[in-house]
Amino acid sequence: MDSEMITKDEEMEEAAPQKAEEEKKSIIVILVGAPGSGKSTFSEDVMKTSSRSWVRVCQDTIANGKTGTKAQCLKKATDALNDGKSVFIDRCNLDREQRSEFLKLGSPHVDVHAVVLDLPARLCISRSVKRTGHEGNLQGGKAAAVVNRMLQKKELPKLNEGFSRITFCLNEKDVEEAVKTYGALGPFDTLPSGSFGQKNPDAKVQLGIMKFMKKVDPPNSCCKDPVSKQESKETNPSSKEQDVVAFSAQNTDKNIKADGNSRERSAAGSATTNDIPTLAFPSISTADFQFNHEKASDIIIQKVEEFLDKIGNGRLVLVDLTSGSRILNLVKVKAEQKNIDSSKFFTFVGDITQLYTKGGLHCNVIANAANWRLKPRGGGVNAAIFNAAGPALEIATKEAAGDAGCIQPGSALTVPLPSTSQLHKREGVTHVIHVLGPNMNPQRPDCLNNDYDKGCKILREAYSSLFEGFASIVRTKEFNKDPSKTVSTVPSSLIDQRSKREGVFDLDSNKKYKGPKVEVGVEKKSESTEKFTGDGTAKSWESWAQSLHRIAMDPEKYNKDVLEISDDVVVLNDLYPKAQKHLLVVARKDGLDRLTDVRVEHLPLLRTMHNAGVKWATKLISDEPSLVFRLGYHSDPSMRQLHLHVVSQDFNSTHLKNKKHWNTFNTAFFLDSVDVIEEIEKCGKAKLNDNERLMSVELRCNKCRSAHPNIPRLKSHISRCRAPFPSDLLQNGRLVVAPNGSGVEA
DNA sequence: GTTCTAGAAC
DNA sequence: GTTCTAGAAC
Numbered sequence A: 001m002d003s004e005m006i007t008k009d010e011e012m013e014e015a016a017p018q019k020a021e022e023e024k025k026s027i028i029v030i031l032v033g034a035p036g037s038g039k040s041t042f043s044e045d046v047m048k049t050s051s052r053s054w055v056r057v058c059q060d061t062i063a064n065g066k067t068g069t070k071a072q073c074l075k076k077a078t079d080a081l082n083d084g085k086s087v088f089i090d091r092c093n094l095d096r097e098q099r100s101e102f103l104k105l106g107s108p109h110v111d112v113h114a115v116v117l118d119l120p121a122r123l124c125i126s127r128s129v130k131r132t133g134h135e136g137n138l139q140g141g142k143a144a145a146v147v148n149r150m151l152q153k154k155e156l157p158k159l160n161e162g163f164s165r166i167t168f169c170l171n172e173k174d175v176e177e178a179v180k181t182y183g184a185l186g187p188f189d190t191l192p193s194g195s196f197g198q199k200n201p202d203a204k205v206q207l208g209i210m211k212f213m214k215k216v217d218p219p220n221s222c223c224k225d226p227v228s229k230q231e232s233k234e235t236n237p238s239s240k241e242q243d244v245v246a247f248s249a250q251n252t253d254k255n256i257k258a259d260g261n262s263r264e265r266s267a268a269g270s271a272t273t274n275d276i277p278t279l280a281f282p283s284i285s286t287a288d289f290q291f292n293h294e295k296a297s298d299i300i301i302q303k304v305e306e307f308l309d310k311i312g313n314g315r316l317v318l319v320d321l322t323s324g325s326r327i328l329n330l331v332k333v334k335a336e337q338k339n340i341d342s343s344k345f346f347t348f349v350g351d352i353t354q355l356y357t358k359g360g361l362h363c364n365v366i367a368n369a370a371n372w373r374l375k376p377r378g379g380g381v382n383a384a385i386f387n388a389a390g391p392a393l394e395i396a397t398k399e400a401a402g403d404a405g406c407i408q409p410g411s412a413l414t415v416p417l418p419s420t421s422q423l424h425k426r427e428g429v430t431h432v433i434h435v436l437g438p439n440m441n442p443q444r445p446d447c448l449n450n451d452y453d454k455g456c457k458i459l460r461e462a463y464s465s466l467f468e469g470f471a472s473i474v475r476t477k478e479f480n481k482d483p484s485k486t487v488s489t490v491p492s493s494l495i496d497q498r499s500k501r502e503g504v505f506d507l508d509s510n511k512k513y514k515g516p517k518v519e520v521g522v523e524k525k526s527e528s529t530e531k532f533t534g535d536g537t538a539k540s541w542e543s544w545a546q547s548l549h550r551i552a553m554d555p556e557k558y559n560k561d562v563l564e565i566s567d568d569v570v571v572l573n574d575l576y577p578k579a580q581k582h583l584l585v586v587a588r589k590d591g592l593d594r595l596t597d598v599r600v601e602h603l604p605l606l607r608t609m610h611n612a613g614v615k616w617a618t619k620l621i622s623d624e625p626s627l628v629f630r631l632g633y634h635s636d637p638s639m640r641q642l643h644l645h646v647v648s649q650d651f652n653s654t655h656l657k658n659k660k661h662w663n664t665f666n667t668a669f670f671l672d673s674v675d676v677i678e679e680i681e682k683c684g685k686a687k688l689n690d691n692e693r694l695m696s697v698e699l700r701c702n703k704c705r706s707a708h709p710n711i712p713r714l715k716s717h718i719s720r721c722r723a724p725f726p727s728d729l730l731q732n733g734r735l736v737v738a739p740n741g742s743g744v745e746a
Numbered sequence B, C: 001g002t003t004c005t006a007g008a009a010c
Helices: A004-021 A039-049 A070-082 A096-103 A121-131 A137-152 A174-182 A203-213 A226-235 A241-255 A262-266 A293-311 A328-338 A355-359 A380-389 A393-402 A422-427 A450-479 A490-524 A542-555 A555-561 A600-623 A659-666 A673-683 A689-695 A711-720
Strands: A026-032 A056-057 A086-090 A110-117 A165-169 A195-196 A278-282 A313-321 A344-350 A365-369 A412-416 A429-435 A528-532 A538-540 A560-567 A569-573 A583-585 A629-632 A641-648 A670-672
Touching: A026 A039, A026 A070, A026 A096, A039 A056, A039 A086, A039 A110, A039 A174, A056 A070, A070 A355, A096 A110, A110 A174, A165 A174, A195 A429, A278 A429, A278 A450, A293 A313, A293 A328, A293 A450, A313 A328, A313 A560, A328 A344, A344 A538, A355 A689, A380 A393, A380 A422, A380 A490, A380 A641, A393 A412, A393 A429, A412 A450, A412 A528, A429 A450, A542 A569, A542 A583, A555 A560, A555 A569, A560 A600, A569 A600, A583 A600, A600 A629, A600 A641, A600 A673, A629 A673, A659 A670, A659 A711
Parallel strands: A026 A086, A026 A110, A056 A086, A110 A165, A165 A195, A278 A313, A278 A365, A313 A344, A365 A429
Antiparallel strands: A412 A429, A528 A538, A560 A569, A569 A583, A583 A641, A629 A641, A629 A670
């Protein structure tokens, strides 16, 4: 009996390992989820019920209860698998790269599974906060920031990474199911391969991910009950409405005043508040431009207080993507201290491009922290808004920016958003106001090098411009008359405005183009004219170069395009102005094509041209005293017919595009009218310079003479350079300035 | 003069 | 990958 028993036992002992090698497969379950998604709880729950031998490898506690390294996790997992145990990898594993090394642990004897705890971010955040045991704002903010950051980078696992099975859990119920499934696994059980639980496969998954990633999470420490709200939302499949309500209600909590108007504020998403004109704006300059948050928050409060009376029934809302935002919290506290009416101004956590659909907050107007070129590039709010609005915003912006094509620090540009834009259709945004704030980031253009006197001044100007722009929209829009206008309905006024403007624009260019150009084309061959260069060689004027000559010979024909016609000169706006104001005074004398043709006998004409130029410059200065003009000739002009440039020295124009454009106005290629006259008086003819060389010299600021690597950088610089003009320009009447000299002050 | 665009530069 | 320049065509 005994021996039999022993034999049996021995047999069993021998047989068991054999069987294990043949049939028993270990499983490594890579848990995927943000902090607070419940990874640890999941593995613990499984281990409680499972008859299988599990090892939980938790990076947070692997080093004697403290956070360890990935390498430590890999080692512990390898050891456990070698022991024939199954393993939970309890770390976030949110991106493919993080998972890849654990996937390598798979083998014919080890199945690699993923369990994705893809629960709502707000749930993760609230759990995360609870776990830290801190209720403070900071802690909550930190947790939110961490979770948000991780979810930004989230890449859901795919079978082709090497998983034999992936289980997606999108809510608590899914998690329970998965716990049951894994908990029921005996030592020899396996689970079917494949991907389970993901709601929208393939393309739609990506959409879902995108939506989820963009979803903004409410505050945590200041919202004690997001969990219950989230859960109630999940049990109710028609979640959209719930989402909005819950979000608004939560948002109320972090509004500035906890008393009084909470009802009104919590109803942010309801129809009744849609007709309240609302400006949502990001904090200007505090992100990429690295402006000091304390100073910025003071300025925001100051400007909000100043403008609250000026915006009628409108509201101002400071928006930031995360509840951990320092600037948001600073402003919130300061607004509370100042007792600012929280129904008129409050802070809001959300994506500024999805305030209505995701946050239930209807904002007719949103501000964009733009770059100086008003380009959709870069990151942050600017890219997000251009992206969400689509090409319509780019076109509308270009149109609104006009010739300048860019904005200066401290200024704002209101752009009506075409109804074709998604942002208009979906979010009810009718206007975008681009704002450019001061920059303190040495990596970005126009860095103020910590000059906060200047910086604060510019930031104040920026908010003034922004709020003024909004106030002006409020004044003209009369929001309350027709609430239906504001959401998803195309304001007809907008379309009219746009098409009208386009019409004007087209008409303008047609006018200017067709007049001279068409005729020039017709007469091109019969009228090709010789052009004598400085060294006496001749070349013919190309067809495109003859427009000025044509106008000078027959100005009445171009009546609409010219500003002034006299016996001697014609004054007109340059078709492609290189500055805010750029006029041409064209000599009417035939045969006087360029400066080399000018002799002593033309001196009276040159003086007449100069005087006409000064007269027009003075007139323009009386309208805009900050303008400063310089009058002069190009050494080697492209256009036939002697013409004097009258150009304002801001060089703020989209038409100034390349090195040649700059250098023709800002090197010795540009001959001041006063000097030309003096030279001809003295020597009988104008002295010309080495034009080829001058065109390729480095780009230097016309004021401080600093060098810049390319045109965009140069333009960025000159838009803010406050240096005085170089002394040579200040002499001999080379500049025409306002009587009080306002344009040349340092 | 401008526009267009290839490819250099970043 | 994007920005910017520079050369050709008009």
